[in-house]
Amino acid sequence: MPEPTPAPGETKARRRAGRPMAAVLDQDGITAAALELISKKGYDGLTMAALARSLGVAPSALYNHVSSKDEVLKLVEEDLMSKVDFGGFSTLPWEEAVRQWAYSYRGIFARHTPLISVIAVLPVTDAPQTLAMYEAVTEGFLRAGFPEKQIIPSIVALEAYIFGAAFDANAPADIFDSGRLADSTPHFTSAVRSLGPERNNYPSDLAFSMGLDALITGLGALRTQPN
Amino acid sequence: MPEPTPAPGETKARRRAGRPMAAVLDQDGITAAALELISKKGYDGLTMAALARSLGVAPSALYNHVSSKDEVLKLVEEDLMSKVDFGGFSTLPWEEAVRQWAYSYRGIFARHTPLISVIAVLPVTDAPQTLAMYEAVTEGFLRAGFPEKQIIPSIVALEAYIFGAAFDANAPADIFDSGRLADSTPHFTSAVRSLGPERNNYPSDLAFSMGLDALITGLGALRTQPN
């Protein structure tokens, strides 16, 4: 795609003469409608037809503003990224800031796991909200005394954990029910039972907290300055 | 689904009289064909029609052995689980065993990321290979001196990290290219550049190693016995 890379927010540069028909649709409206649809009907309910209907428009009209359903997903993702709370990196100690950020990040994407496969592989180019988050997080790491070369890998590791944990948060309570194979997995079955008197209680939150603590401790040891 | 839960491997119990037509198809054959199709054409190429064609059969025939495409994915997932190397838990020190297991696990699912959303939420009931892995890993944790209650959360945390890292391993090298927004993200851009003279080298492997070390150290501290 060797295009002149139009400025963001403008699909194509204004040309010579006449103006078009009044736009009922734009990317922001599409994004908002998609988010509402997702929250009401889930990702299965997010179809181009349903999205168009919720906007009072024919499905084909969407394609004047968006090149594909995948682009809709990218727009939604960017919007969600802007809701991740990374404010702690400018006010709190590093450990606290990471914790706050990680909980917020996981909380948001736990309800949007279908996006994770998109995000994890999506270049940040032209994703301003995502970049803003990375900038703030990077600053926080620098301020905490991390050597520059360790910062990106540390963030990548934390993000991997957060994404995986977001999936986890959606697991059913009985995910570890070994059923009729319990006899052949005695240690595992016993370990699951030790978690509580209730059968089948899945420790998603406890696990997230434990792993996050471990990562914070382990990565924190990479700092060369105390503050 | 209040059924008598038929024994696995048998779709329905043998009944009274005559035997059916000679079966050209079975679940193992379908699983093998699906895996080959995936390795050749990727997950986009895995359609019920393509799967049937590769087996020399009409698409509808598949539904005599499998209730849906989702079940095909579950069969593939179970097969992949059997290839994860957890042997270290009976021979190596805990840290080494975890490392070996995690690398193997990530390596396999990095090429099967579309399955991760399925696995992470799929009950282990009637998933013998998955259960066998959990049993071996649990035993390794017990042998290493973990209190029983800490084991499942620790495994869940490690798995979350492994799944997230599997997505990461597929990120393009230029995922962190901040493009024309580089000026507004100076610290982040500089941190990315510090990773090497080459533009856009993504530190997926380095990040995995760093985060895994952190998790091993942090979780390892939960052991109450030295061995």
Add this chain to the structure above:
DNA sequence: CCAATAAATGAATGACGTTCATTTATCTCC
């Protein structure tokens, strides 16, 4: 040989994402 069983077939269905020729509305320029 008959009846029962289950596998395989092929046609059909209903979503879905996407395309395209056409129409509609709006603005600039003369």
Add this chain to the structure above:
DNA sequence: GGAGATAAATGAACGTCATTCATTTATTGG
């Protein structure tokens, strides 16, 4: 105040899927 250019919206179509179902085919026990 037309004329023409521009882009948005429409509605009909397409191709691809997963899935269903009535029917046929093959096999075997009695």
